[in-house]
Amino acid sequence: MKSNVGGLDRIARIVVGLVLIVLAVTNVIGWWGWLGLIPLITGLVGVCPLxxxxxxxSCPLKKRL
Structure with a gap:
């Protein structure tokens, strides 16, 4: 699959995913924090099915020569 998630988008997904998971592990927000796995995985892989x-x-266009 081709990557469809750009640099800043990937960083934001990874950070948000990690924060949600940490909050779920510490029982601050409950079980739904585990949904942070979705943005974490899409950020790490670089492909978002949605x-x-x-x-x-959100990837920049490559310039043609």
């Missing part, structure tokens, strides 16, 4: 379905990309 972006694919909607035809979106």
């Amino acid at each position: 972006y694919t379905m909607l035809g979106l990309k």
Whole structure:
């Protein structure tokens, strides 16, 4: 699969995912914090299935020579 998640988007997904997971582990927000696995995985892999379905990309366009 081609990457459809750009640099800043990836960083934001990883940070948000980790924060949610840490809050879930410490019982601050409850079980739904484990949903942070979704942005964490999509950030690490660089592919978002929802972006694919909607035809979106946050990756910069590559310049053609």
